[in-house]
Amino acid sequence: MPRLTPSSSRYTLGSLVLIAGVIGGVATAFAYTAGWLSPDRLTPGKMLEALAPPGGPALGHRRNHAKGICFTGVFEANGNGAALSSAYVFTKGQYPALGRFNLGTPNPDAADATVRVRGMGLRIATPDGQEWRTAMIDPPFFPVSTPQAFHALLLASASKDPNAMKAFTAVNPEFANFTAWADSAPWTASFAEDRYNSLDSFIFTDDFGIKRAARWSLLPAAQSVAITQADLAKRGPDFLEREIVERVRGGPQRWTLTVTIANPGDPTSDPSKAWPEDRRTVEVGTLVVGQIEAERDGPCRDVNFDPTVLPSGIATSDDPFPAARSSAYRVSYDLRTAEAKDYPRTVARTVAGAKP
Amino acid sequence: MNPPHPRFSPLQRLLHWLMAICVIAMLFIGVGMVSTLMPKYLPLITIHKTLGIAILILALLRLALRLRVGAPSLPADLPAPMKLAAHLSHYALYGLMIAMPLLGWAMLSAAEYPVVLYGRKFLPAILPQSDSVHTLLWNAHYYLAFAFFALVLLHVAAALFHALVRRDGVFETIAPLPLRDQAAPADV
Numbered sequence: 405m406p407r408l409t410p411s412s413s414r415y416t417l418g419s420l421v422l423i424a425g426v427i428g429g430v431a432t433a434f435a436y437t438a439g440w441l442s443p444d445r446l447t448p449g450k451m452l453e454a455l456a457p458p459g460g461p462a463l464g465h466r467r468n469h470a471k472g473i474c475f476t477g478v479f480e481a482n483g484n485g486a487a488l489s490s491a492y493v494f495t496k497g498q499y500p501a502l503g504r505f506n507l508g509t510p511n512p513d514a515a516d517a518t519v520r521v522r523g524m525g526l527r528i529a530t531p532d533g534q535e536w537r538t539a540m541i542d543p544p545f546f547p548v549s550t551p552q553a554f555h556a557l558l559l560a561s562a563s564k565d566p567n568a569m570k571a572f573t574a575v576n577p578e579f580a581n582f583t584a585w586a587d588s589a590p591w592t593a594s595f596a597e598d599r600y601n602s603l604d605s606f607i608f609t610d611d612f613g614i615k616r617a618a619r620w621s622l623l624p625a626a627q628s629v630a631i632t633q634a635d636l637a638k639r640g641p642d643f644l645e646r647e648i649v650e651r652v653r654g655g656p657q658r659w660t661l662t663v664t665i666a667n668p669g670d671p672t673s674d675p676s677k678a679w680p681e682d683r684r685t686v687e688v689g690t691l692v693v694g695q696i697e698a699e700r701d702g703p704c705r706d707v708n709f710d711p712t713v714l715p716s717g718i719a720t721s722d723d724p725f726p727a728a729r730s731s732a733y734r735v736s737y738d739l740r741t742a743e744a745k746d747y748p749r750t751v752a753r754t755v756a757g758a759k760p
Numbered sequence: 761m762n763p764p765h766p767r768f769s770p771l772q773r774l775l776h777w778l779m780a781i782c783v784i785a786m787l788f789i790g791v792g793m794v795s796t797l798m799p800k801y802l803p804l805i806t807i808h809k810t811l812g813i814a815i816l817i818l819a820l821l822r823l824a825l826r827l828r829v830g831a832p833s834l835p836a837d838l839p840a841p842m843k844l845a846a847h848l849s850h851y852a853l854y855g856l857m858i859a860m861p862l863l864g865w866a867m868l869s870a871a872e873y874p875v876v877l878y879g880r881k882f883l884p885a886i887l888p889q890s891d892s893v894h895t896l897l898w899n900a901h902y903y904l905a906f907a908f909f910a911l912v913l914l915h916v917a918a919a920l921f922h923a924l925v926r927r928d929g930v931f932e933t934i935a936p937l938p939l940r941d942q943a944a945p946a947d948v
């Protein structure tokens with residue numbers, strides 16, 4: 405057998421093949437990690453694609469909950485939450501709040517009465533430089549158990565196949581609860597009369613390091629007045645915005661923030677499963693909405709209400725949704741900031757003498 | 761009889777291999793985390809930010825060492841285009857090791873995200889919110905990451921080429937331990 409010496413051309417060839425193999429192997433591993441070899445991987449981009457209406461997304465807008473109206477106010481902590489979490493936000497005091505009433509639709513021009521789910525994005529800032537961002541909705545539980553099921557729901561509801569929804573519900577029976585809620589829960593004619601729920605579970609850690617799984621809700625101080633969907637439709641496509649502007653002009657609107665603690669064994673990883681009513685619930689403060697702000701060019705526009713932006717003392721749990729939402733919201737933010745020219749901040753003023 | 765090639769200082773070699781692991785891990789984590797919405801997304805992004813700041817600090821330290829201690833010269837018989845490529849790629853690698861963490865940090869700042877590292881360490885914002893600046897930084901961070909990865913592959917290929925094909929002592933200048941060839945200088 406001829407010896408391979410550094411000077412032999414077979415040795416050189418072998419070395420070059422080895423180098424190509426190493427580089428090719430690392431590049432392939434990189435491509436795999438990036439998902440380029442896994443067409444079935446559920447990426448945030450695919451989630452946003454599935455959210456987009458048939459005509460494509462509304463450029464420059466949030467990819468979901470695209471219709472909304474911004475507000476500012478304060479969160480008045482009563483101090484009771486300090487027993488549950490070491491977060492500064494539960495220390496008795498007043499902290500600036502910024503938020504956005506919204507409708508669960510990718511269409512910023514959707515008529516109010518066509519959207520079943522309403523929401524509130526909220527950011528509370530504390531003097532320690534930390535923030536609590538949350539995005540809540542008004543159903544008492546989430547429609548599905550997992551982000552994968554949510555993606556499948558979007559595909560099924562957009563599908564032309566008449567059996568798509570039936571097939572989806574067969575695989576995701578929890579969705580029937582949501583349908584029942586959507587069909588029976590009363591509508592209201594005001595964002596101020598709605599209750600907003602975190603639905604997702606988070607881990608609260610107190611000063612002693614004790615951890616508790618928790619969900620939170622904002623309970624409206626305003627009396628809820630039921631209205632039929634048809635009557636809401638008659639009030640006009642943008643009634644909710646006009647109504648909240650007038651209502652807040654007449655006086656600040658309040659919600660009580662309650663934190664509900666799970667009992668051992670309660671489902672924390674599945675927001676489609678509500679916890680029993682008797683769970684320990686602590687009123688931790690009041691959200692006071694003092695002023696409605698401009699939506700297009702107001703202070704909410706720059707904010708991604710990413711539910712994983714949490715103060716020390718609150719953390720994510722085994723609920724898979726906050727991570728999925730963070731990932732998808734980030735891409736939505738990246739896209740809409742890149743498309744800012746399609747949704748100009750202020751409606752362009754007509755320059756004197758210029759023809760449009 | 762060639763004199764033994766001078767090597768990088770032990771601290772430079774240590775930093776090189778430590779950072780090699782960090783940078784390659786960083787590129788894989790970056791491209792992986794943006795492709796998923798599974799729960800691992802959150803720890804990955806925390807590691808990405810923390811490792812990024814670690815790389816920034818190490819790269820600045822390494823740059824200072826490089827300026828102070830210098831580097832072994834390349835073999836005299838190395839063809840000029842390869843010498844040029846070696847020099848340019850090193851400038852680019854240093855530039856990217858320093859620029860990428862800063863771009864990422866600035867990008868998060870321009871999006872008004874709190875910059876939270878592992879252990880809930882907060883970094884201050886280094887830019888105010890801006891749609892256009894965010895988009896510019898996002899594009900730079902994204903596309904330069906692929907350029908960085910390509911450059912790392914090129915660097916690895918060149919290192920192996922020096923070590924296996926040219927056997928010119930260049931790899932030995934940065935090798936973590938003295939290699940056989942250097943311990944028993946060649947029979948050339």
